[in-house]
Amino acid sequence: QKEVEQDPGPLSVPEGAIVSLNCTYSNSAFQYFMWYRQYSRKGPELLMYTYSSGNKEDGRFTAQVDKSSKYISLFIRDSQPSDSATYLCASHGGATNKLIFGTGTLLAVQP
């Protein structure tokens, strides 16, 4: 079982919808949580970063971490067709330098 689990989707929503993407993790030592966006045939790019529990907001994007339930979320408000991509959650912490990714969720925002 992977240390970071993510529903692969695909997820299809109409333009303007609120999107909720979720991951769970199993390693209690994880302290750093990230969301990456990956367009087709491109490398991933960092979208959001959160340390420990709490929320972080950046424009239309909100990242949320609940360490008590080991749950990671990304919310996208007013979704746009340009948000169509694969979203990957990632986490690391403790004594390791290993950044572990979820499987990614493919999102399609329909105009």
Next chain:
Amino acid sequence: NAGVTQTPKFQVLKTGQSMTLQCAQDMNHEYMSWYRQDPGMGLRLIHYSVGAGITDQGEVPNGYNVSRSTTEDFPLRLLSAAPSQTSVYFCASSSGINSGNTIYFGEGSWLTVV
């Protein structure tokens, strides 16, 4: 500023052949890593390095070798390619993965082993 550069972008190998995927970064990053990405499996860490002369295994290291003789370069070697190594490979670098430092990814190398 080139960032993270991977070569080659596409490669077809025969089973048993060897090859090296090259990765170079020009950001003076200490941390470099290699991932493979397969459908339904996400990005899986192969090997990583926290500085020149220091490497360690990731989630799926078998069949791959790495070395880090300079800060800039982190090549990934396949000594005897197998069809199971058909994948997209991404190299990444960072000044350090703690404290939220951005990890920069290359554009990927598509490898097919026949």
